Amino acid sequence: MSFLAVTDVCSIPYDASFAVKNISFTQQAMEHVAIIGETGSGKSTLLKMIGGLLQPQSGSIIFQNNIVRGPDWQLIPGEKGMAYLSQHYELRNNYKMEELLAYANEMSDDEAATLFKICRIDHLLKRNSYQLSGGEKQRIALARLLVSKPTLLLLDEPYSNLDLIHTNILKQVVTDVCKQYNITTIITSHDPADILPWADKVVVLQKGSLVQIDHPTHLYNNPNNEYAAALLGAYNYYENEAAALIAATLGLHLQKKDLLIRPEKIAIQKATDTAANAFVKTVQFYGHYYIVTVSINGLTMQCFTTQGNFILGENVKVAAINNGAL
């Protein structure tokens, strides 16, 4: 029996144009699940249905052997044992943080003190919400959910409003609390950096429908469509004659009518006129790597390289690394 089983779940359409349709997946205890998709693809809608905060039209959600009942069936929406951190969480004004945290607290004083330390908010308890930064508010909001001792944490784009420093702090906090308290987590995001190193299972949504469920490595290397490829990072995509031409240039055997190759799978080097098969169109600096865009018979292709000495217009040779295998 799964920890969570989502079966054929459909949302009640908000209007004629959008509904989440027939989503099924399972989650084991402590398995990290990420729900990804472009903005408006239905991530929050699905997460709220899982949390019992939004009534599904059909399908079933079973959490730890119990049916999750939507708000139509409960006086106070929300499933016991689950905690949902909204993208648009709000902390009440005119309360000290310690008062706010005391409200739903099911922990002993010692347990709560440990939690606040792990959440890195122990120095903020005497403050009011207007005295906190966005990252601090986010950690308080998380701690406020955790004092009710959930076993499943639903995090709706938790890092979307934070800078890199505070994102990294919150990621560490999430990792630490989940490990310390055996909390299973689902995160929604559209940022590959939130998903690829963290998730065990990725659920890809497009316009409310399921595109793919996969392990991040397999998904990154074998996306079911161009949309799924684009969500997880840069890519080059060609069809028909263009695919054949690029495959021949890179030394690849084309097995289908289209070709998807990630930029890091292409080696690029300076070349004499006779050895060259491309020329440099643009060079962009990204800190620890460069993106060099080359032209091959009028087709463009992105290559990642750590070499910053390519010159616009110069001839280069490009080739697939390891036969393009990802």
Ligand SMILES: Nc1ncnc2c1ncn2[C@@H]1O[C@H](COP(=O)(O)OP(=O)(O)OP(=O)(O)O)[C@@H](O)[C@H]1O
């Ligand atoms: N309460 C609502 N009433 C009407 N339409 C809604 C409502 N909530 C969401 N929608 C619409 O449903 C679609 C899916 O929204 P949802 O918030 O689930 O997407 P999302 O993938 O979480 O997006 P984002 O990444 O921008 O948060 C969008 O087109 C949105 O405009």
